[in-house]
Amino acid sequence: MQLHTRTWGEGDRLALLIHGIMSDHRTWRRVGPALAERGYRVMAVDLRGHGASGRGEYSPALFADDVVETLPTGAELAIGHSLGGLTLSLAVDRLRPQRAVYSDPAWGLASAVRGVSPDFLRQFKHAGREQVRALNPRWADEDVDIELETLAVWDEATVPGLAPLVDAELLPDAPAVPSLVQLADPSLFLSAEQVAELEKRGFETRTVAGAGHTVHRDDFAGFMASLEGWV
Template sequence: MQLHTHTWGAGDRVALLIHGIMADHRTWRRVGPALADQGYRVIAVDLRGHGASGRADVYTPQDHADDVAETLPVGAELAIGHSLGGLTLSLAVERLAPRRAVYSDPAWYLATREEGFDPGQFAAFKTTATREQIVALNPRWESVDVDIELETLAAWDESSVQGLAGFVGVDLLPARPLVPSLVQLADPSFLVSQKRAEVLRGRGFEVRTVKGAGHTIHRDDFDGFMASLDGWI
């Protein structure tokens, strides 16, 4: 599927941005311009079922990876994926062949229901979430990010969460980095435990934690997010 994209900047270097579940390209509202200011042409996608991209009958991680590989240019200088976008990037990275990859709190392990992951709760959040709830869950977000969260929830096909059901409790950590790769973690990360972080280091990934940041690091602590990319952008 060809995905909707949004572009910032017109630099010679290309950066790719892939968002997480329930979001779309608007989650990168500060990251895109910041990278453009550093000379990148920044291309952000809306994954299938999100934003302005098409809807589908199936939404597996492999489907998302196939879509971004079909939509985005090969050989970008940089690719960043957050959460589901990090998982998507890892499944498409060989085809996209960026020079560097950044996995921001990637969804490489989805907890079981007993461990706290319930796909149904994600779907229900679309219709039940209030502005007050989003603020309470994300007290460090700027007001405009709360507005965007409400807008992207409204645009999201909540049935897409069912595409993750078959991956609950499955270890999806990559065996090795296919390109130089940074794993950027929230503090704490509920998707990549410290034990798994050590496994990733042993496999050749660089791992950095953004102290005190929540899961959506780039909205929770934009300055910390950008600082943690030192040497990678």
């Protein structure tokens, strides 16, 4: 499936951005322009079932196939957040960016969704401003507005497509390209033991102190600082 994309900048270097579940390209409203100021042409997708992209069947494999079909290969940088991090890890050997950043990637679904029913996640589509604000007290008002807008157009049928992965081993065996794993504090998806294992497998890891799961919205300055040497 060809995905809807948003582009910032006209630089000689290319950066790719892949959002998490319930979101779309608008989650990168500050990251896209910031990378463009550093000389990148930045392309962000709406995954299937999100934003202005098409609907259909849903699975991480399909998300990854869509990204490969839509985005250029050989970009200087690719960043994936949460489900976007999982998607990037399944597509990275085909996209072949020079560097990959996985921002609190969804590689440990079991710990993240334990005790949370799929119905709750689907019903979050109808969350109100107070609920979004309570879960994300550090977000700017504009990010709360965008979250409500993206929830309104998100297809909640994406949730059951992730169910088979809840108890799966999702940690990549090794980085296909030089890779940074950027962690919230604490990470929603990765335990300290899993982080240590990733380091053994050749991933660099950095934690953004005090940041919530959506690091780039919770602490934009910390997000950008943790990318030094990678962007």
